[in-house]
Amino acid sequence: MRVEVLLFARAREICGGDCVQLQLSDGATVGDCFAELVAGAPALESMHERLLVAVNECYAGWDTRLSDGDVVAMIPPVSGG
Amino acid sequence: MRVEVLLFARAREICGGDCVQLQLSDGATVGDCFAELVAGAPALESMHERLLVAVNECYAGWDTRLSDGDVVAMIPPVSGG
């Protein structure tokens, strides 16, 4: 299946872009998606502990299972306001 | 001695005016001043419990002694805001 990954703030800076299309195996989780991202941008691993994730604009867990066409977002610690 | 008494809101309405000049004996207190006012406007007595008083723009007590030229204000329960 194919998912779109959105990258923001420092995660975007580390990955060198704000959007990545990834091909994942059926049954892949958000954690698997992150591992795939890290394969292409190893420095992102250091942010793992700080990141939250969203799937289709809702906060989700690392073990959330993804479906084809999902939009996953990597959310660094927020600082709006 | 002579004092000026300012009347506000319902106290003004009861007394029929916003300012009264009173002649008081030396050593008179705010309470004496109020008694003198009530002599001219008996209906004001019913407000006694509710009134606060100020002397020269500062809240004061009924037993505060007045001096010649003082400005006394009768302050009904406030409702600003």
Place this chain on the structure above:
Amino acid sequence: MRELADEGPQATRATGVVDVRVGTEAISAAALAQQVGSRSAGAIATFEGVVRDHHEGKAVSFLEYEAYVPMSEAVLLSIAERACRRWEIEAVAVHHRLGRLEIGEVSVAIAVSAAHRAAAFEASRYVIDTLKKEAPIWKRETGPDGAFWVEGPDLIEASD
């Protein structure tokens, strides 16, 4: 009118009590927010008291405010100064309007700036809460049932 400073929103620093006023001119929190802004203020909290169409279950058509003007300005200044001592705020301004006010008009406006938001919120709440207890200002409300003096929690029919 006590205008204790006259610094615009981009001024280096507007500090302390920048404006206290009790009078008949129209007022707004927006104007006060401009006055309290500064380069070091990260938060501006404002409050507006607005004439509403009901009070204690009664319909209200309009309000009339009166004040012991010089004392109410002195009391507001004192309240604003106390706020400056109790919280880490940059600047505070407060205006109270007098005279006849229609539904939707602003009767009291407060603005507080601070480096951090907690102080701005708490100080502006303190100013309105304390103003309502201490400032010698009164309202008379008129509605379909007649005119009433508002004396703290009580409504007392007006006779004039």
Place this chain on the structure above:
Amino acid sequence: MRELADEGPQATRATGVVDVRVGTEAISAAALAQQVGSRSAGAIATFEGVVRDHHEGKAVSFLEYEAYVPMSEAVLLSIAERACRRWEIEAVAVHHRLGRLEIGEVSVAIAVSAAHRAAAFEASRYVIDTLKKEAPIWKRETGPDGAFWVEGPDLIEASD
């Protein structure tokens, strides 16, 4: 942009979440205060977050805000709706600005109207406190020492 109603200050009743927006246009609490006003609102509390010239002891020259725009608007809408359920408020509006902001510019604006002031104050405080925790919005600050991502309480040097 989610504009959920379009009622002016003198409208009979502006209720619920009247406006939530995350974008690059300039914002102000004054504009939102107009939107939340109604005949039955006796209190309007507002909050503005303003870019200040220092943060955690460092000088700041300007900020750059970015957001996951559709999700941040959904989160702000959710926060505003929670505020409507938790407090007796009439209306709430919140805007967050994005892009480069200079010192003194407003980054976030909130306005809440209510019959009584306690609800207006508490709900507006709730909206800003919760926005800061939940909204996917980020700031990068630039000063004499360079550029830093603000990640919660941490400042992390930016490399681009």
